[in-house]
Amino acid sequence: MQVGAATARVLKESPWRVALVAPSSWSHAFLCDPTWRLRPDTPADRRLYEAMRAGDYSAWRETRLKAVEDAGQQEVLDWFALASAMAELGARLEWSEFVETHVFNSNKVFAVYVSA
Numbered sequence: 001m002q003v004g005a006a007t008a009r010v011l012k013e014s015p016w017r018v019a020l021v022a023p024s025s026w027s028h029a030f031l032c033d034p035t036w037r038l039r040p041d042t043p044a045d046r047r048l049y050e051a052m053r054a055g056d057y058s059a060w061r062e063t064r065l066k067a068v069e070d071a072g073q074q075e076v077l078d079w080f081a082l083a084s085a086m087a088e089l090g091a092r093l094e095w096s097e098f099v100e101t102h103v104f105n106s107n108k109v110f111a112v113y114v115s116a
Helices: 001-015 042-054 057-062 064-068 074-089
Strands: 025-028 092-099 108-113
Touching: 001 074, 025 042, 025 074, 042 057, 042 074, 042 092, 042 108, 057 074, 064 074, 074 108
Parallel strands: none
Antiparallel strands: 025 108, 092 108
């Protein structure tokens, strides 16, 4: 979370227009022991997604690395930086979508933020 906030502060002062991007994949079945590596951890993904939609960045800050690893959400670590950057910038979530899928071995999340 600190890395994302620091990145946002640096980029905010820069003369360039910048897009911050995180991967769409969230929990991965092959990393998720609680689901026998058969399914992504959809409940864990939905908790973070709903917190993101609500702008509840404290829920993100309070999520521990062990919980992320147990849920197979290693790629979501990029979203922690993105979430804290959006909070730092006061950006507004304009659109988002949660796609639950077992076909690609991980749920997908898409989001578009607009900076203030």
